[in-house]
Amino acid sequence: MSDATAAPAPTSAPMAPAPIGLVSRIRRLMPASVVLAFVWVLLMVLTAIFADWLRPYEITTMDLSARLAPFGTPGHWLGTDELGRDVLSRLIQSIRVSLVIAFGATILSALFGTTMGFLAAQFRGWVENLVMALADFQAALPFMIMSLAVLAFFGTSMVLLVCLMGLYGWERYARIARGLAISASAQGYAAAVVQLGATPSRVYLRHILPNVASTLIVSMTLTFPEIILMESGLSFLGLGVQPPQSSLGNMVGFGREYLTRAPWIMLAPSVVIVITTLSISLLGDWLRDKMDPTIR
Structure with missing residues (x-):
């Protein structure tokens, strides 16, 4: 009998659980539709930031020999317009202008x-009554008609357009902020801070505003696509962004005259408007569900 003992059979080490990938974590946090919406909005923001480097041509560069070139034309992948201007270059610049106005x-x-x-x-x-009366007046006023009248009377400029669009939907924030501020004051912590000697501005900015910021942010995501559509409508009617600048609504307005002969001029900005507004709306709905404690 041999003195050598048989070596113990090697035991397999316990397998470590597979690490959870980034994609799996994202899918647990957000539905696929929200992920796609976030990716699209991020792509639009990056396009607006780096528009000067992404444009293959200047937006005013004309090539009459290549006018109304269709989709897929080498050098003009989204085609050209009636003056031979590259649609892709104008689309990139339009995304920047429209997002700047909307933001x-x-x-x-x-x-x-x-x-x-x-x-x-x-x-x-009387201050509260005045603010609420102004909010009711704003809600009842046809904003598009008022915008057309103001722009027709004062002329069109980027600053005026942004300020005019900035008046859209302010009554929603006023109602939300008023209600949440009154509710926060009734909870007692605001009154306690006042008794410690804090000024009203400090109470609202340092204590009440952080507690109501989530609701206001969600409201902003819901107002943002409406402002994009409003600016697009004004530019479509010729009272928004003026040439040589270009916006998404501006491109749609100019492209409508060539809808039967060159639909790509109008199709590209229209698709961007629809997908961008839909994506931001999806993100707003998801944020509202995540930040609303009554749903959780």
Whole structure:
């Protein structure tokens, strides 16, 4: 009998659980539709930021020998318009202009409406009645008709357009901010801070605003696509962004005359408008569900 002992059979080490990939984590946090919406919005933002580097041509560069070139033409992958201008280059610039107007107007609307709502909650009485009356008047006013009248009378400029769009929807923020501020004051922590010597501005900016910011942010995501559509409508009617600049609505307005002969001029910006507004609306709905404690 041999003294050598048989070596123990090697045991297989326990397998470590497979690491959860980034894609799986994202899918757990957001539905596929929201992920696609976020990717599209991020792509639009990056396009607006790096538009100067992404444009293959200047937006005013004309090539009459290649006018009305269709989709897929080498050098003009989205075709050209009636003056031989590259549709892709104009689309990239239009995305930048439309997003700048929409972002600027949304921020102005949120700041103005939130300030008016906080003033109504702080002073009450005739100040509150005045703010609510202005909000009711704004809600009942046909904003498109008012915008057409203002732009026709004062002329069109980028600053005026952003300021005018910034008045759209401010009554929503005012109502939300007023209601949430009154509710926060009733909870007692705002009154306690006042008793410690805090000024009203500090109470609203440092204590009440952080508690209502999530609701206001969700409201901004819902107002943003409406402002894009409003600006597109004004530009479509010829009272928005003026040449040589270009916006999405501007491109749709000019392309309608060539809808039967060159539909790509109107099709490309129309698709971007639809997908962008839909994506932001999906993100807004998802944020509202995530930030609403009653749903959870």
